[in-house]
Amino acid sequence: MKHLLSIEQLSREEIEAILDRAESFAEVGRRDIKKVPTLRGRTVVSLFYESSTRTSSSFDLAAKRLSADLVSVKAAGSSVEKGESLKDTVATLSAYDPAAIVIRHPYAGAAQMVAGWTTAAVVNAGDGKHEHPSQALLDVYTLRRRLGSLEGIRIWIVGDVLHSRVARSNLIAFAKMGAEVTVCGPPTLIPRGIEELGCDVSYSLDGIEEAEVVYALRMQKERMSESFVPSLREYAANFQIDSRRLNPRQLLMHPGPVNRGVELSGEAIDSPQSLITEQVAAGLVVRMAILYELLAGGDASTPAAEGEGSRPTPIGTSA
Amino acid sequence: MSAEREMLTTSLRDQLDVRQGEDAYLVLRRATVLDPVAGIDSVHDVVVRDGKIAALASPGEADADGAEVIEAEGLHAFPAFFDPHVHLRTPGHEHKEDVETGTRAAAAGGYCGILAMANTQPPVSTAADVSALREQARAGASVPVGFLATVSKDMQGTELTEMVELREAGAVGFSDDGLPITDAGLMRRALQYQRLCGGNIALHEEDPRLSGEGAMHEGPVSAVLGVAGIPSVSESTMVARDAALAGYENARIHVQHLSAAESVEIVRAAKAAGVQISAEASPHHLCLTDEEVRSLDPHRFKMNPPLREERDRQALIEGLRDGTVECIATDHAPHQPEEKDVPFEQAAMGVTGLETAFAALHTELVLAGVIDLGLLVERMGGGAEPFDLPRPTLAPGSEANVVLCDLGAEWTVGEDGYESRSANSWCAGRTLTGRVLVTVAAGQVAFRLRSFSLGVAA
Numbered sequence: 075m076k077h078l079l080s081i082e083q084l085s086r087e088e089i090e091a092i093l094d095r096a097e098s099f100a101e102v103g104r105r106d107i108k109k110v111p112t113l114r115g116r117t118v119v120s121l122f123y124e125s126s127t128r129t130s131s132s133f134d135l136a137a138k139r140l141s142a143d144l145v146s147v148k149a150a151g152s153s154v155e156k157g158e159s160l161k162d163t164v165a166t167l168s169a170y171d172p173a174a175i176v177i178r179h180p181y182a183g184a185a186q187m188v189a190g191w192t193t194a195a196v197v198n199a200g201d202g203k204h205e206h207p208s209q210a211l212l213d214v215y216t217l218r219r220r221l222g223s224l225e226g227i228r229i230w231i232v233g234d235v236l237h238s239r240v241a242r243s244n245l246i247a248f249a250k251m252g253a254e255v256t257v258c259g260p261p262t263l264i265p266r267g268i269e270e271l272g273c274d275v276s277y278s279l280d281g282i283e284e285a286e287v288v289y290a291l292r293m294q295k296e297r298m299s300e301s302f303v304p305s306l307r308e309y310a311a312n313f314q315i316d317s318r319r320l321n322p323r324q325l326l327m328h329p330g331p332v333n334r335g336v337e338l339s340g341e342a343i344d345s346p347q348s349l350i351t352e353q354v355a356a357g358l359v360v361r362m363a364i365l366y367e368l369l370a371g372g373d374a375s376t377p378a379a380e381g382e383g384s385r386p387t388p389i390g391t392s393a
Numbered sequence: 394m395s396a397e398r399e400m401l402t403t404s405l406r407d408q409l410d411v412r413q414g415e416d417a418y419l420v421l422r423r424a425t426v427l428d429p430v431a432g433i434d435s436v437h438d439v440v441v442r443d444g445k446i447a448a449l450a451s452p453g454e455a456d457a458d459g460a461e462v463i464e465a466e467g468l469h470a471f472p473a474f475f476d477p478h479v480h481l482r483t484p485g486h487e488h489k490e491d492v493e494t495g496t497r498a499a500a501a502g503g504y505c506g507i508l509a510m511a512n513t514q515p516p517v518s519t520a521a522d523v524s525a526l527r528e529q530a531r532a533g534a535s536v537p538v539g540f541l542a543t544v545s546k547d548m549q550g551t552e553l554t555e556m557v558e559l560r561e562a563g564a565v566g567f568s569d570d571g572l573p574i575t576d577a578g579l580m581r582r583a584l585q586y587q588r589l590c591g592g593n594i595a596l597h598e599e600d601p602r603l604s605g606e607g608a609m610h611e612g613p614v615s616a617v618l619g620v621a622g623i624p625s626v627s628e629s630t631m632v633a634r635d636a637a638l639a640g641y642e643n644a645r646i647h648v649q650h651l652s653a654a655e656s657v658e659i660v661r662a663a664k665a666a667g668v669q670i671s672a673e674a675s676p677h678h679l680c681l682t683d684e685e686v687r688s689l690d691p692h693r694f695k696m697n698p699p700l701r702e703e704r705d706r707q708a709l710i711e712g713l714r715d716g717t718v719e720c721i722a723t724d725h726a727p728h729q730p731e732e733k734d735v736p737f738e739q740a741a742m743g744v745t746g747l748e749t750a751f752a753a754l755h756t757e758l759v760l761a762g763v764i765d766l767g768l769l770v771e772r773m774g775g776g777a778e779p780f781d782l783p784r785p786t787l788a789p790g791s792e793a794n795v796v797l798c799d800l801g802a803e804w805t806v807g808e809d810g811y812e813s814r815s816a817n818s819w820c821a822g823r824t825l826t827g828r829v830l831v832t833v834a835a836g837q838v839a840f841r842l843r844s845f846s847l848g849v850a851a
Contacts, residue, residue, distance in 0.1 A: 159731065159734070159735065160735060160736070161734050161735070179736060181735075181736035181737065181738040181739050182618055182619055182620050182689060182736065182737055182738055183618075183689030183691075183736050183737045183738075184736040186689060187689075187734075187735075187736055201736070202619060202620070202736070202738060203619030203620070203621075204618055204619040204620070205619070238619075239619055242617070242619050265615070265616035265619075265622075266611055266612065266615075266616060266622070266624075267611075267612045267613030267614075267615070267616035267617075268613075268616040269613075270613035270614075270616060270617055271616070271617060
């Protein structure tokens with residue numbers, strides 16, 4: 075695997091290999107010294123054209139935990155504001171000879187284009203409304219830890235599917251892992267033709283009790299002004315996941331950041347069924363595994379073993 | 394100006410503008426001559442002299458004294474093509490194309506005449522704009538060019554241009570192409586004014602509220618890609634509106650770049666009801682579907698209207714067959730790399746098409762057995778009549794507009810560069826079968842393929 079551009083490109087085996095790798099990094103994370111030397115001397119560029127907390131901080135920390143040198147570029151405050159094109163920015167950053175470029179961009183296909191302009195491995199950290207493969211991987215990882223397997227598991231993805239790259243990537247990933255997926259939301263927020271991805275469509279929460287997992291999506295406020303929904307209040311009345319609609323054996327997920335009181339009620343977020351903080355924790359180890367697979371993959375030694383080996387001379391003291 | 398439609402005159406040179414050079418004296422020896430409209434399908438020596446098809450002589454028998462002789466045995470001579478939809482990007486975007494490069498591209502594609510759209514910078518909205526462009530064409534156009542003027546002032550969609558003066562200055566017709574005329578009231582007035590000034594009105598049919606931020610066809614592929622979609626109904630509802638208005642005003646409209654099955658059906662029904670409506674389809678809509686967009690390659694596959702589904706493509710082909718779509722128009726839309734080397738949704742809309750239209754359609758439709766060669770030739774020349782211009786023909790005595798093709802020649806698009814100033818061809822990298830060797834436009838040799846060696850004077 076040269077790049078991680080989409081979930082669509084991955085086979086089930088490749089997904090499982092990344093998740094297995096992430097498990098071994100979880101083990102490293104329980105040690106005092108959480109760093110391994112795998113990427114020492116190599117450079118990771120993280121290039122974010124959209125605001126992000128979770129994805130950018132976890133990719134950055136993942137690169138550091140693997141001992142890479144990290145260059146983080148945010149569009150705000152960079153030459154992007156001066157009108158530099160994506161192609162020129164990538165050429166500039168490629169002059170540092172990075173091993174990997176992690177990119178988030180507001181438009182579909184950006185990561186794929188970048189892959190054509192650089193020799194570095196490219197990681198898609200979200201391209202427009204298209205894909206967000208690392209999110210899907212961490213969500214599958216989180217569920218696999220809880221459930222063992224996704225085979226035959228019924229998952230409902232609820233909310234603004236139309237504008238959600240998370241919905242697209244997760245739907246593909248869940249289906250590849252054997253789950254049965256239903257997307258649910260108001261008709262204005264379900265893209266025409268989404269069934270093509272192998273899911274069922276529901277325009278109401280009726281029937282959600284069949285799901286083992288409820289995955290709520292973020293509802294963006296501007297959708298209201300564009301008349302995708304008449305009001306957030308009415309949306310919440312029909313589609314909010316709250317403790318009344320959630321039964322005790324169901325698991326609840328959300329990619330964050332959450333609009334409390336819109337797509338989820340506060341009590342649902344804080345309930346023991348909620349995996350939201352586990353998802354964030356999974357984000358770090360899964361992103362370490364992604365960088366590892368791309369940059370050190372094919373190497374037979376496990377990172378854990380490598381970590382053991384380097385223990386006598388631990389590198390640095392950073393955590 | 395008379396309220397009647399102008400009489401068709403017999404030559405493109407009289408009605409359009411072209412650089413005046415020397416009239417060709419050519420003999421295409423033993424060419425396979427095919428002009429389905431004139432009912433010609435046989436081997437002849439085609440004699441081009443004094444701006445006309447001087448004769449279609451028996452093979453090997455034309456007197457070639459003083460003529461340049463081209464040994465054309467096994468090659469095909471067709472009436473040269475006419476494209477009613479080209480963007481020459483002049484004035485304002487000469488870095489993408491200008492009158493000289495755009496007409497060279499047309500000549501290389503076998504065209505003997507084109508119509509240039511008015512969505513330039515500034516748009517062609519005044520008589521002075523039209524006059525200046527005509528002057529440029531007389532100075533540097535390889536093939537006859539006609540210029541359309543905008544329907545609304547500066548394409549603002551609010552006020553009519555001075556349509557009578559524009560026609561007197563030589564505007565062939567009107568179009569706000571690039572943008573739809575969203576205001577039905579303005580559209581109606583333009584149709585009413587047509588009674589006074591003549592000139593067809595060519596329409597880019599799209600409802601901007603239905604298109605929204607769309608960058609491709611709305612359907613399963615856009616759902617998968619997460620790219621906002623332009624639904625078919627964005628086009629078809631506007632075609633229906635304008636067909637109704639044209640019928641009501643007994644006016645004439647030409648629907649540009651038809652892309653959706655629903656639109657074809659509406660045009661068909663309007664024609665059956667007696668509405669004066671003509672329609673064009675582009676080579677890319679006839680050859681490709683939105684499946685191509687899975688690649689997210691904006692260079693070749695981003696345009697407006699977008700590539701649609703197989704059912705739409707089939708409907709366009711059926712429209713070609715039954716005459717609902719009377720002509721093929723390239724919507725040749727040059728863009729520079731910096732406008733295309735960006736993510737799909739950000740990229741400029743449009744692809745070039747003049748140099749590849751015939752070869753692409755010959756390869757994808759004729760050789761694939763979808764339509765026959767005669768129908769392709771007929772539709773490639775069908776763009777003149779909707780604008781009151783003479784259809785190119787090989788009938789003896791008519792203006793010499795001839796394209797000589799080698800239908801067996803394979804070539805890879807782009808490997809020798811382009812005559813156009815821009816390289817955003819939807820065919821880039823494709824291997825096509827069928828190549829234009831020589832184009833004669835308005836009696837002059839407008840193009841010769843460099844690698845095609847010419848015969849010596851007999």
